[in-house]
Amino acid sequence: MTRLISADFKSRRDAEMAVEHIVQDHGLDRNAVEVGPASNENTAGTEAARADVEDGHPKAGTEGEPALAGRIRVSVSVEEAIAGKVLSSFETFGGDIRP
Secondary structure: OEEEEEEEEOEHHHHHHHHHHHHHOOOOOHHHEEEEEOOOOOOOEOOOOHHHEEOOEEOOOOOOOOOOOEOEEEEEEEEHHHHHHHHHHHHHOOOEEOO
16 A cells, blocks of 8 residues: 655755655655645745855855745655655654654
8 A cells, every 4th residue: 555655854955865865775766756845935945954054154155045935845655564664764854744
């Protein structure tokens, strides 16, 4: 039986790390994973990714600012047999599991 699992992440990097983990460690097809904003706002998350921060402050001299208007949602349809592994991966990277 297939189950849809979704989680919301604070940064795009956290969402991408969760996706890489479930694809590489659990063998999910990347095309089965959907990543997008958790709301109607175009967003890069609610906090800057660690690559955008130096010494706890946003990097100086970068082009533009990330649109920090909401969380990033990752959703994937999986077989029940590996649902626990996907949930664990989402939680490892700070995902808030959606009901």
